[in-house]
Amino acid sequence: MDVVPDKRERILAAAARLIVRNGLQCSMSAIAEEASVATGSLYNYFKNKEELVLGVYVRVSMEMAESLMLADKASTSSEADLASYIERYIDFIWEDAERARLFDYLDNNPLISFDDAKAVFGPFVQHGIGLIEAAQAAGAVREGLPTLIMSFVRGAIRNALKRLRQKGSKLAPKDRRMIADMCWAAIRR
Template identity: 45%
Template structure:
């Protein structure tokens, strides 16, 4: 095992946990202490708190891309494409509660400029637009695809956050109902 990689991962895991517990005001020394590394060593990996937080966000974006971005078969009907996307997103968020909660921090972080954070999620944003691209039927007004995808993801994040808070279980039936609700919302 690569000791440097292990140390870097400990720092990132600890930073993610503390971002959720105590917010962005968490001192670097507290992150180092909880990660069981010297503060100077932490600064060798991440010269500033912004660099550390950005690295946490980079990891979140990489995991999102790995879980979500798949080859789009243009022969697959639009509803099936969207349903598969929704199901992957549900599973992505449900699998890791810390990661799911980090999305809230990312979108509300004053520490890192949103343009810089946005660049991390650009590949996923472009992919999402492709998934949701389907010509409007019957002359219906077209909703921007980026907003449609964003709406669906926000609805899923909030639904799963409340389900977790209530101690609920994500059953196959509940996943299906979430897909149906998202589909109804975007086709309304």
């Protein structure tokens, strides 16, 4: 029985798992087998492997946007918006170890062109830059390139959580707080 009833989504999930395990060495037939579909079915959804890989990127980007690009209704300041984003990013990276490994792999081994990556992740990246710019304008965040500052924050979170996972540790509330506090300590004005 299908765990994920939508065949296209099953194919994307299978491709993501195999990319994490084997890199791009995974064949279309291996992806089909992992997704429990006929190899020919892949080509009903994706004309080639490059299009399938782009679909994996789009899927990750959509998950990030849904989880992280929220308007904070109760927010009272740009600093609170940024703090909320940092907390959500910690949760997003921690809650799904396989997705975190996929994102880490894709971030370190770009499989699509820069223009495609910019198109796929542009709204998400711009959202983060906007949070930094607003916090800078309010005097809460140090001067500097917003892109660089947000990249530092997201990278620090991903790497800290990766180390916890490698040790087999749980994310204790005190560790979660420490990671958020270290991010603020690094960017606060």
